[in-house]
Amino acid sequence: MIKSRQVVRKVTELTIAGKLSPKEASDLLESSVRTVHNYVKRYSEQGPNGLIDHRRGHYRKLSPEMEIEIVACKAQRPQRSARWIRKWLRLDVSAETVRQVMIKNRLNINGTHGFNPVQTRRRA
Numbered sequence: 001m002i003k004s005r006q007v008v009r010k011v012t013e014l015t016i017a018g019k020l021s022p023k024e025a026s027d028l029l030e031s032s033v034r035t036v037h038n039y040v041k042r043y044s045e046q047g048p049n050g051l052i053d054h055r056r057g058h059y060r061k062l063s064p065e066m067e068i069e070i071v072a073c074k075a076q077r078p079q080r081s082a083r084w085i086r087k088w089l090r091l092d093v094s095a096e097t098v099r100q101v102m103i104k105n106r107l108n109i110n111g112t113h114g115f116n117p118v119q120t121r122r123r124a
Helices: 005-016 022-029 033-051 064-076 082-089 095-104
Strands: none
Touching (some): 064 082
Protein backbone atom coordinates (compact mmCIF):
# COMPACT_ATOMS: atom_id res chain seq x y z
CA MET A 1 0.00 0.00 0.00
CA ILE A 2 1.26 3.47 -0.83
CA LYS A 3 0.85 5.75 2.15
CA SER A 4 0.27 9.42 1.54
CA ARG A 5 2.37 11.90 3.46
CA GLN A 6 -0.72 13.35 5.12
CA VAL A 7 -1.83 9.95 6.46
CA VAL A 8 1.62 9.15 7.84
CA ARG A 9 1.85 12.60 9.40
CA LYS A 10 -1.59 12.39 11.05
CA VAL A 11 -1.00 8.88 12.40
CA THR A 12 2.43 9.94 13.69
CA GLU A 13 0.93 12.99 15.40
CA LEU A 14 -1.75 10.81 17.03
CA THR A 15 0.93 8.37 18.20
CA ILE A 16 3.01 11.18 19.72
CA ALA A 17 -0.12 12.58 21.43
CA GLY A 18 -0.76 9.15 22.96
CA LYS A 19 -4.10 8.64 21.21
CA LEU A 20 -2.71 5.67 19.24
CA SER A 21 -0.29 3.01 20.35
CA PRO A 22 2.62 2.19 18.04
CA LYS A 23 0.97 -1.20 17.37
CA GLU A 24 -2.32 0.45 16.34
CA ALA A 25 -0.44 2.95 14.19
CA SER A 26 1.50 0.15 12.49
CA ASP A 27 -1.77 -1.65 11.74
CA LEU A 28 -3.27 1.51 10.23
CA LEU A 29 -0.19 2.19 8.12
CA GLU A 30 0.30 -1.50 7.26
CA SER A 31 3.92 -1.29 8.38
CA SER A 32 6.01 -2.54 11.27
CA VAL A 33 6.08 -1.11 14.80
CA ARG A 34 9.74 -0.30 14.21
CA THR A 35 8.81 1.88 11.22
CA VAL A 36 6.30 3.76 13.37
CA HIS A 37 8.99 4.32 16.01
CA ASN A 38 11.26 5.68 13.26
CA TYR A 39 8.48 8.03 12.09
CA VAL A 40 7.93 9.27 15.65
CA LYS A 41 11.65 9.82 16.18
CA ARG A 42 12.14 11.70 12.92
CA TYR A 43 8.98 13.78 13.47
CA SER A 44 10.14 14.68 16.98
CA GLU A 45 13.60 15.71 15.75
CA GLN A 46 12.78 17.39 12.43
CA GLY A 47 9.06 18.12 12.45
CA PRO A 48 6.85 17.26 9.46
CA ASN A 49 9.85 17.47 7.09
CA GLY A 50 11.35 14.48 8.89
CA LEU A 51 8.66 12.27 7.35
CA ILE A 52 9.68 13.05 3.77
CA ASP A 53 11.25 10.06 2.07
CA HIS A 54 14.69 11.09 0.80
CA ARG A 55 15.63 7.85 -0.87
CA ARG A 56 16.55 8.05 -4.50
CA GLY A 57 14.53 5.98 -6.91
CA HIS A 58 15.68 3.85 -9.79
CA TYR A 59 14.05 5.93 -12.45
CA ARG A 60 15.12 4.63 -15.83
CA LYS A 61 15.92 7.34 -18.31
CA LEU A 62 16.96 4.82 -20.93
CA SER A 63 14.24 3.10 -22.93
CA PRO A 64 14.61 -0.46 -24.26
CA GLU A 65 14.78 1.00 -27.77
CA MET A 66 17.77 3.15 -26.81
CA GLU A 67 19.48 0.10 -25.29
CA ILE A 68 19.05 -1.69 -28.62
CA GLU A 69 20.61 1.30 -30.42
CA ILE A 70 23.57 1.30 -28.01
CA VAL A 71 24.12 -2.43 -28.57
CA ALA A 72 23.86 -2.03 -32.35
CA CYS A 73 26.29 0.89 -32.34
CA LYS A 74 28.83 -1.03 -30.24
CA ALA A 75 28.41 -4.22 -32.30
CA GLN A 76 29.08 -2.26 -35.51
CA ARG A 77 32.50 -1.13 -34.29
CA PRO A 78 33.65 -2.76 -31.05
CA GLN A 79 36.32 -0.12 -30.43
CA ARG A 80 33.71 2.59 -29.83
CA SER A 81 33.71 3.91 -26.28
CA ALA A 82 30.70 4.55 -24.09
CA ARG A 83 31.46 8.28 -24.23
CA TRP A 84 31.59 8.23 -28.03
CA ILE A 85 28.31 6.26 -28.30
CA ARG A 86 26.59 8.62 -25.85
CA LYS A 87 27.68 11.63 -27.91
CA TRP A 88 26.89 10.02 -31.27
CA LEU A 89 23.36 8.94 -30.24
CA ARG A 90 22.81 12.24 -28.38
CA LEU A 91 21.70 10.43 -25.23
CA ASP A 92 20.61 12.31 -22.14
CA VAL A 93 22.31 9.83 -19.80
CA SER A 94 25.82 9.50 -18.46
CA ALA A 95 28.57 7.59 -20.19
CA GLU A 96 28.52 5.25 -17.18
CA THR A 97 24.91 4.32 -18.00
CA VAL A 98 25.94 3.50 -21.56
CA ARG A 99 28.88 1.47 -20.23
CA GLN A 100 26.51 -0.48 -17.93
CA VAL A 101 24.32 -1.34 -20.95
CA MET A 102 27.39 -2.61 -22.79
CA ILE A 103 28.44 -4.72 -19.79
CA LYS A 104 24.91 -6.10 -19.41
CA ASN A 105 25.02 -7.21 -23.03
CA ARG A 106 28.56 -8.59 -22.68
CA LEU A 107 30.00 -6.09 -25.13
CA ASN A 108 32.61 -4.43 -22.94
CA ILE A 109 33.81 -6.89 -20.38
CA ASN A 110 37.12 -5.64 -18.99
CA GLY A 111 37.88 -3.93 -22.27
CA THR A 112 37.79 -7.21 -24.21
CA HIS A 113 34.72 -6.39 -26.30
CA GLY A 114 33.03 -9.67 -25.48
CA PHE A 115 36.03 -11.86 -26.24
CA ASN A 116 37.81 -13.94 -23.66
CA PRO A 117 41.31 -12.65 -22.97
CA VAL A 118 44.24 -14.91 -23.73
CA GLN A 119 45.27 -16.79 -20.61
CA THR A 120 48.96 -16.54 -19.83
CA ARG A 121 50.69 -19.41 -18.15
CA ARG A 122 52.66 -18.84 -15.03
CA ARG A 123 56.05 -20.33 -14.81
CA ALA A 124 56.99 -22.15 -11.65
